[in-house]
Amino acid sequence: MHEFDIIAKYLNLNTTPRKDVLCGVGDDCALLKVPQGQRLAVSMDTLIGDVHFPADADAKAIAHKAIAVNLSDLAACSAEPAWLTLSLSMPQADEKWLAAFSEGLSEMVEHFAVQLVGGDTCRGPLSITVQAHGLVPQKVFAQRSGAKAGDLVCVTGPLGDAALGLLHYKGELAASGADADYLLQRYLRPYPRVAAGIAMRGRASAAIDISDGLLADVQHLSNASGVGVVIRWDQIPLSDAARAVADQQLIKRAVLTGGDDYELCFTVPEDQFEATQKALAMVGEKCIPIGRISGKPGVRVVSDEGDINLEKMGYRHF
Ligand code: ADP
Ligand code: MG
Numbered sequence: 321m322h323e324f325d326i327i328a329k330y331l332n333l334n335t336t337p338r339k340d341v342l343c344g345v346g347d348d349c350a351l352l353k354v355p356q357g358q359r360l361a362v363s364m365d366t367l368i369g370d371v372h373f374p375a376d377a378d379a380k381a382i383a384h385k386a387i388a389v390n391l392s393d394l395a396a397c398s399a400e401p402a403w404l405t406l407s408l409s410m411p412q413a414d415e416k417w418l419a420a421f422s423e424g425l426s427e428m429v430e431h432f433a434v435q436l437v438g439g440d441t442c443r444g445p446l447s448i449t450v451q452a453h454g455l456v457p458q459k460v461f462a463q464r465s466g467a468k469a470g471d472l473v474c475v476t477g478p479l480g481d482a483a484l485g486l487l488h489y490k491g492e493l494a495a496s497g498a499d500a501d502y503l504l505q506r507y508l509r510p511y512p513r514v515a516a517g518i519a520m521r522g523r524a525s526a527a528i529d530i531s532d533g534l535l536a537d538v539q540h541l542s543n544a545s546g547v548g549v550v551i552r553w554d555q556i557p558l559s560d561a562a563r564a565v566a567d568q569q570l571i572k573r574a575v576l577t578g579g580d581d582y583e584l585c586f587t588v589p590e591d592q593f594e595a596t597q598k599a600l601a602m603v604g605e606k607c608i609p610i611g612r613i614s615g616k617p618g619v620r621v622v623s624d625e626g627d628i629n630l631e632k633m634g635y636r637h638f
Pocket of ligand 2: 347588
């Protein structure tokens with residue numbers, strides 16, 4: 321199959337067009353209209369076969385994840401997703417794979433009302449790069465650097481599921497039935513918290529999406545803000561499927577250092593907490609407090625039995 325036929329059949333998606341796309345797939349450039357008073361938020365992530373996802377995974381799930389991880393970055397900046405570009409490298413033109421991939425792209429594009437407006441297609445090892453473009457009003461961009469001592473640290477959902485799902489996929493965790501399915505889906509099909517990101521506009525003082533694991537990402541946020549963080553282990557939300565895992569050390573490691581959950585971690589001044597929780601609930605999203613920003617540098621996780629030894633969790637301070 322020729323490159324142009326692939327683009328026409330599988331990448332020029334037949335999805336609802338956006339009015340702000342003056343020119344999409346088919347020309348040398350896409351031409352896009354940024355509304356007055358809005359800023360363009362741009363983010364890019366690459367997924368490489370057998371590095372970031374199992375290369376033999378369902379192509380529909382791969383498409384889902386490639387878009388989800390990018391929309392998650394926009395969500396962390398309270399941006400509303402608008403346009404995507406896609407660079408696709410694959411070893412051969414497998415039409416069955418492309419059809420499933422295209423279907424996965426279309427589903428996500430429709431769900432989040434975005435448009436795939438261009439990209440590049442070439443032969444090579446399986447690799448997918450998506451660039452997501454979002455819109456955000458000028459004054460509400462929550463950066464990693466805005467956290468202040470006393471702010472509450474919150475997350476949008478349970479942590480550790482994706483890491484446990486990956487272990488299950490690799491045959492290293494004996495989960496079964498509905499729990500196994502749930503964990504696997506959380507790994508393969510993360511759901512970007514776009515609505516939560518938009519709902520926290522003007523309220524969250526700082527935000528980041530959890531792609532590398534809670535501790536690592538909280539550390540990024542606290543470094544950028546020049547503050548410390550105290551997390552309460554008992555307050556971190558865990559799914560029933562994660563709770564069902566018998567090995568307590570494994571759970572702790574998955575929750576604290578496992579990546580790929582794509583929940584948001586954000587900080588809110590205490591007097592904004594209730595309003596933020598309400599605003600997120602209005603759009604069906606959660607705002608779960610798990611700790612507090614402190615003036616003392618460093619990341620601590622405290623439990624009823626005292627501080628959790630983070631080095632033992634395989635966590636390196638940096
Ligand atoms: P050019 O030769 O100008 O670089 P291409 O032949 O690479 O153009 O692409 C033709 C058109 O198809 C362009 O509009 C490009 O944006 C679009 N396109 C190519 N690959 C993809 C892709 N993977 N996803 C979406 N659009 C694509
Ligand atoms: Mg050209």
